[in-house]
Structure formats: C-alpha cells, structure tokens
Amino acid sequence: MVAVxxxxxxxxxAALAAVVRRPVDDWQAAIRLSCSLLEKNxxxxxxxxxxxxxxxxxxxxxxxxxxxxxxxxxxxxxxVIRLGVSVATLSEPVSFGHNDNDPVDVVFAxxxxxxxxxxxxxxxxxxxxxxxxxxxxxxxxxxxxARSLLEEVTxxx
Amino acid sequence: MTRxxxxxxxxxxxxxxxxxxxxxMTAEDVFKRLGVRAKVExxxxxxxxxxxxxxxxxxxxxxxxxxxxxxxxxxITNFMDKDGLxxxxxxxxxxxxxxx
Numbered sequence: 569m570v571a572v573x574x575x576x577x578x579x580x581x582a583a584l585a586a587v588v589r590r591p592v593d594d595w596q597a598a599i600r601l602s603c604s605l606l607e608k609n610x611x612x613x614x615x616x617x618x619x620x621x622x623x624x625x626x627x628x629x630x631x632x633x634x635x636x637x638x639x640x641x642x643x644x645x646x647x648v649i650r651l652g653v654s655v656a657t658l659s660e661p662v663s664f665g666h667n668d669n670d671p672v673d674v675v676f677a678x679x680x681x682x683x684x685x686x687x688x689x690x691x692x693x694x695x696x697x698x699x700x701x702x703x704x705x706x707x708x709x710x711x712x713x714a715r716s717l718l719e720e721v722t723x724x725x
Numbered sequence: 726m727t728r729x730x731x732x733x734x735x736x737x738x739x740x741x742x743x744x745x746x747x748x749x750m751t752a753e754d755v756f757k758r759l760g761v762r763a764k765v766e767x768x769x770x771x772x773x774x775x776x777x778x779x780x781x782x783x784x785x786x787x788x789x790x791x792x793x794x795x796x797x798x799x800x801i802t803n804f805m806d807k808d809g810l811x812x813x814x815x816x817x818x819x820x821x822x823x824x825x
Contacts, residue, residue, distance in 0.1 A: 627739025627770070628786040633747055634803045641743045667785075668802035683742060694747045698805055 582689055582722055583609035583652030586714035588705070590656055595629075595664045595672070596621050599640045602656045602677035611652025612679040619646035620677065629664040632672055637702050638664060640677040648679035653689060655718055657705050674702045692721045728823035729779050731762035737783035737791075741769030745783065747804045752782055755811045780817075782810070796821055 585605035592598045603617035619642035624631060632638045642648075654677050661671030676693070680686035693701075701717065708714040736752055738744035745767035756763040768776070770787050781791045785800035792798050797817040801810055818824035 623739055628784075630738050630744050630784045630786055633744050634805045639743050639747070641740065643740060643742070678743070680742065686742065687746065690743065690746050691750055694750045694804070 581651060583611040583650060583654075584715060584718050584722070585609050585652075585654040586656070586705075586708075586718045587711045588657045588708050588714045589659045591659045592662060595624070595638075595662050598638070598656065598658060598662050598672065598675045599624075599677065602640055602654050602675045605654035605656065606652045606677055606679055609652055609654075611648065611650050613647035613649065616642060616647040616679060619643070624664070629666040632664045632666040632669040634697065634702075635669045636661065636671065636673050637669070637697065638672045638675045640675065641679060644680055644682050646679075648681045651678075651680055651685045651689065653678040653693070653718065653721060655705060655714065657708065657714065674705055689721055692723075696720055726822065728761070728818065728821070731764050732756070732780055733778040734763045734765040734780040734782065735773050735776060735778040735795075736765060736767045737770050737773045737781060737787050738767075739769060739787070741767060741772060744804070745769070748782060748801070751804050751807055751810060755807050755814065758807075758811060759814065780814075797823075 592601055599620050600617045603620055606612045620640040623642050631640055656675050658673045661673040663670045664672050704717050705714050736745045736748040749765050749767040752765050778795055780797040781795045782799045788798050788800045799813045815824055
C-alpha cells in the first residue's frame with residue numbers, strides 16, 4: 569500500500585507548507601500568509617494568525633531573528649492543533665519595524681501543541697538557516713521546490 | 726569574583742519558545758567554542774524577571790530592562806552571528822574579570 573499525501577505530515581509528523589514570491593502589503597499580511605498555510609494543513613485554527621500578530625504588537629518585532637528572516641508564532645493555547653511549520657517568500661520585502669534586520673522577505677510560521685514538540689524541529693531549522701536555507705528558499709521559483717527544501721527540517725542528518 | 730561554573734544563562738524573547746530557543750542553540754555552540762561550561766535555558770521576558778541568571782542574552786528590545794540586574798547582559802540582533810556573540814561575551818567576561 570502506498571499512501572500519497574500532499575501537504576500532509578512527513579517523517580516527524582509535522583505539517584509542512586510553503587509558497588514563494590507572493591506579494592503582501594505589510595508585515596501583518598506576511599504573517600497572515602504564512603499562518604494561512606498552517607491553517608490549510610489543519611495545524612492551527614483561524615485565530616492563530618491574530619495571536620501571532622498580537623505577540624509582535626505586545627513584545628516588539630523580535631521574531632525577525634536575522635536579516636530578512638522572520639519566525640512568527642504564538643503559544644500552544646492560541647489555537648494550535650498539531651505541530652506545523654510553514655514558510656512564505658515575498659516578492660517585495662516588508663518592514664517589521666526592526667532596527668537591524670529589516671526588510672524581511674522570508675517569513676516562517678510555526679505552531680506547537682505543547683512546550684516540547686517543536687524543540688527538535690526548530691533546532692533543525694536553526695541548523696538549516698545557518699547552512700543557507702533562507703537563500704535557497706529565496707531562489708526557489710515555485711511552491712513545490714520551496715516545500716521540498718522545507719522538508720529538510722524533518723529529516724535526520 | 727570568579728566566573729560561576731557552570732554559568733547560568735538565559736536566552737529571552739517575547740514568548741519563550743521560538744526566538745529564544747533558536748538563540749539558545751547558538752549560545753550553547755558559542756559556550757562550547759569558548760570552553761565555558763554553561764547551563765542555557767530559553768524563556769520569556771516576564772519569567773526571566775523572577776530569575777537570577779549570570780548571563781542574559783536576547784534582542785536589545787528585551788535585554789534593556791535587565792541591564793544591571795544580571796552580571797552579564799548581551800544584546801544581539803542576528804541569531805546566526807556566532808562570531809559576534811562570541812566577541813560580545815568575551816568582552817563582557819573581561820569586564821567581570823571572568824576572562825580568560
């Protein structure tokens with residue numbers, strides 16, 4: 569039996585999704601775009617994007633963790649159904665109001681159903697970013713290419 | 726004062742599960758490079774207020790309020806910049822008489 573799942577969990581059980589070179593008006597729309605991918609995958613509910621935006625409004629644009637790269641997320645109780653990570657690259661970068669790391673054109677979002685499940689995933693994502701994942705995503709010309717790049721977060725060494 | 730061994734280190738961000746976690750990984754790597762034993766924990770800013778670590782690392786917008794409340798407070802902007810963090814830690818350790 570071969571199960572074929574598109575946009576479904578892979579190895580680690582994380583929901584994955586990616587889109588590339590999308591136009592958005594502002595940072596809120598960028599977060600909504602990435603969160604909408606998690607929503608389509610059934611990883612988060614419709615309130616999650618609002619909560620992610622509220623986190624930035626409350627605590628500042630700290631989710632812009634390196635030049636050009638944002639990692640949006642909220643808390644498990646903010647509507648996370650299961651572990652998921654998504655990424656959207658933007659056709660035009662947007663400003664998050666970060667003094668050093670603006671403008672942003674690679675926007676990740678993740679949701680974790682508890683305080684532990686995402687640790688391994690983010691650890692792998694950190695490694696991949698150090699290895700140049702953001703530039704490979706920027707170069708990706710279609711969604712499928714970006715999604716297969718993102719799949720590396722669920723793969724072992 | 727000699728450097729505590731291991732160092733109690735907090736990486737902080739708004740929620741305590743995304744940016745601070747990424748930063749924890751960077752910090753652990755840098756402490757390993759420096760040959761300094763450190764227990765690094767990721768947390769949110771409000772929890773950090775009730776803790777008394779030796780070192781606090783986070784983005785400037787979060788570390789500012791901790792100036793003077795921990796011996797070493799390091800503001801970073803790019804979690805991928807390990808060399809920058811290493812340099813900042815060495816300078817801060819020197820000020821504390823913790824280095825070499």
